Amino acid sequence: NAGVTQTPKFQVLKTGQSMTLQCAQDMNHEYMSWYRQDPGMGLRLIHYSVGAGITDQGEVPNGYNVSRSTTEDFPLRLLSAAPSQTSVYFCASRGQGAGDTEAFFGQGTRLTVV
């Protein structure tokens, strides 16, 4: 059981470049989220989705786009990378049932923007 798979694990971008961070889950979870983790700032929610075709903004959405065309996939797009987007990005998913509320995380993508 693969769980949540993120690719790539590491990425270096130049300022102004665009890229897509991939996230896929095989647990048929309705809820998926993207977080960024910066030193001393915990996890900050970028965007989240409650099902295919439905997305919403978190607390730090600027500079990022998402879409959810399938239950399994939730890619995060950086439109024009900036040094302030240097961070570790985590994708998470969880189910919708009453006893199914724990989140499963990917291994993270470490992004450096130079």
Next chain:
Amino acid sequence: GDSVTQMEGPVTLSEEAFLTINCTYTATGYPSLFWYVQYPGEGLQLLLKATKADDKGSNKGFEATYRKETTSFHLEKGSVQVSDSAVYFCALSPFNAGKSTFGDGTTLTVKP
């Protein structure tokens, strides 16, 4: 909105010491509460959870009790080991809501 406040770190303990990491929350309704652990270079993984008031979650010697009256979910372990060194996150998830809310994390270092 929902929020989680964790004891600030970092926390440094000697092996076999007692651990407490405080966590309090603000939420509407009756969320589920969680502790996640993050080892260096890895993603977060569930340590324990509690889904209703007075439930006690436990795993690997760690425990936390869902206290609705004090809106708290403090993490405890009676005797820590070097291998417990990690970052610990308290979190809540409302029932049938897409967003989970995390605390800022507490870094624990256990010295031999």
